[in-house]
Amino acid sequence: MKTLNRDTANITTQYPVKVLQFGEGNFLRGFVDWIIDILNEKTDFNGSVKIIQPIERGIVDLLNKQDGLYHVLLNGIQGGKETEETRLVTCISGAINPYNDYNEYLKLAENPDLQFIISNTTEAGIAFEEADTSMETLPGSFPGKLTALLYHRYTHFEGAADKGLTMIPCELIEKNGAALQQTILKFARHWGLSTDFTAWIREHNIFCNTLVDRIVPGFPKDNIKEIQAELGFEDNLVVKAEPFHLWVIEAPRSVERAFPAEEAGLQVKFAPNLTPYRSRKVRILNGAHTALVPVAYLQGLRTVREAVEDERTGTFIREAIFEEIIPTLDLPEEELTKFANDVIERFQNPFIRHELISIALNSISKYKVRVLPSVLTYIDRKNQLPERLLESLAALILFYKGEWQGETIPLNDSADILSFFEEAWKEEDAAKVAKAILSNTAFWDTDLTKVDGLQELVTEKLEQLQQAEKKEKLGLA
Structure with missing residues (x-):
């Protein structure tokens, strides 16, 4: 050689x-x-x-x-x-x-x-x-x-x-x-x-x-x-x-x-101004990563590629991107669609093993920066709630319980955030947990319970996830 x-x-x-x-x-x-x-x-x-x-x-x-x-x-x-x-x-x-x-x-x-x-x-x-x-x-x-x-x-x-x-x-x-x-x-x-x-x-x-x-x-x-x-x-x-x-x-x-x-x-x-391109990257690429993690992890998946190729979570993230994130951005639709298709292919790259748990680092602040702007802009423009992005938020709340189907989730976030979730999850009532998390302005810079219908939808999604977990434990899924 x-x-x-x-x-x-x-x-x-x-x-x-x-x-x-x-x-x-x-x-x-x-x-x-x-x-x-x-x-x-x-x-x-x-x-x-x-x-x-x-x-x-x-x-x-x-x-x-x-x-x-x-x-x-x-x-x-x-x-x-x-x-x-x-x-x-x-x-x-x-x-x-x-x-x-x-x-x-x-x-x-x-x-x-x-x-x-x-x-x-x-x-x-x-x-x-x-x-x-x-x-x-x-x-x-x-x-x-x-x-x-x-x-x-x-x-x-x-x-x-x-x-x-x-x-x-x-x-x-x-x-x-x-x-x-x-x-x-x-x-x-x-x-x-x-x-x-x-x-x-x-x-x-x-x-x-x-x-x-x-x-x-x-x-x-x-x-x-x-x-x-x-x-x-x-x-x-x-x-x-x-x-x-x-x-x-x-x-x-x-x-x-x-x-x-x-x-x-x-x-x-x-x-002349890269702000729209930064928003595109943060919301489509980074935002899709962040939205995908808790949903896929609670489905038993562990890598980005597995999640995108899974029938349920693959459909979930594609619909979140194309139906709920892209409508919130201000670049030409053709550019946004091409970028989104490229992102999906990148997520499927068989040569890169991208662990979901590594993306989960500091997920609360990531959701605030990467996903929440899409949620709020979607509501403002469409006058309706983005169901998939809020399903992700419900999954994130359950993910931060730190335990799923009897297994510990290795959470990695600041001590004050983990402590808040630990205290909130002492409640058995999903509605009370959701309210405590969504109203925490230190997390979101706003009280999300004030957004019409948001608390109710997140609570509904959270209860559905808990029911799914119970069925899985009983072998009924």
């Missing part, structure tokens, strides 16, 4: 570095770098990526050992058929650890070809750290590091307007671009940097809000030897991912022209 590098793989093309990427993890390599590699193949983007390790320990040494090469394996369902695809990603020109050489890191800012900064440093990564007191030494936080890099670029090019950069963060927080800009400006004030620099940041750099969507399980350690044998290379950076990908970028037309992903046929959408 051959060692993987540019000589053994016969990769001779070199592109100028147009992208600095903070983060070398599976998601960025299986999503962003995969996209850039296709851009190089199908458009005149002609740019490479230099990776910056955002924390002291990482895998840049391994990346450099393989000359930035690795394979992305896509496995999933598309158009109702199982699909597999392998791509050797070649767009990474190298990686550095700024903790080893701060000056080498700052010199990256002197590159006149540089256009983009991409990052994924976890949801906590875009945060101000007061402990980063100056840029004389390497700041610990990602925004601190980026502020130092941008200041070096500003001084090196004497504040040239055309040397500003486009920041495309992928951290999973709302308005991530705006948050990154505000944090950089806060560091500029913290370090006493000039007002001319802050004006340059505001006027000549672009901070894009983004939404990313692809499941990337990562390194396939369970069968890596078989995969390496099939590839013919000893690739120790293989990334597995699903075929579906979506990247919505809130940016001006100039960014779309500089990053021509749609031209390459990729699901990268530039939009």
Whole structure:
């Protein structure tokens, strides 16, 4: 088996570095770098990526050992058929650890070809750290590091307007671009940097809000030897991912022209406002997950795929999506229907085992954010109750009893929420339990018993579930 590098793989093309990427993890390599590699193949983007390790320990040494090469394996369902695809990603020109050489890191800012900064440093990564007191030494936080890099670029090019950069963060927080800009400006004030620099940041750099969507399980350690044998290379950076990908970028037309992903046929959408797309993802994908979990779990199912392929729960979640969630959204119906069909196929992916109990983490707050807006909007628009979404709420209340058919449910939520449910379930009366849960404004930010008919329907569904449990215990089901 051959060692993987540019000589053994016969990769001779070199592109100028147009992208600095903070983060070398599976998601960025299986999503962003995969996209850039296709851009190089199908458009005149002609740019490479230099990776910056955002924390002291990482895998840049391994990346450099393989000359930035690795394979992305896509496995999933598309158009109702199982699909597999392998791509050797070649767009990474190298990686550095700024903790080893701060000056080498700052010199990256002197590159006149540089256009983009991409990052994924976890949801906590875009945060101000007061402990980063100056840029004389390497700041610990990602925004601190980026502020130092941008200041070096500003001084090196004497504040040239055309040397500003486009920041495309992928951290999973709302308005991530705006948050990154505000944090950089806060560091500029913290370090006493000039007002001319802050004006340059505001006027000549672009901070894009983004939404990313692809499941990337990562390194396939369970069968890596078989995969390496099939590839013919000893690739120790293989990334597995699903075929579906979506990247919505809130940016001006100039960014779309500089990053021509749609031209390459990729699901990268530039939009003046990504809020409708965030709502679509949160309500259809995440909301369907959350609505499905308690219903499927109480039916004895344990994975998303099993639940979607089960006749009863599969019908339940499809009807919830198409009849009760989609009517609450404001994008064209064709777009919503396609996205929903893609979501169902993703749920059925045989290459990913997605445990229901793992999705059940913090389900009360998830229901509030992901499902309740659909419930309330549906009622407002249709003047009727969404039965399936409220059946899910009833199942969730019973799920949080923590016991089903004599077996303990491993609940995972905050202590105060679990304590409230434990106290509520001391009652035997489903109506009293439902009222206690639905009226808890700390859970829902509103008293759901005030919504006409909602308490009665949830109570009815809850009683039906309890009757089903009793029949199952007696062997009458």
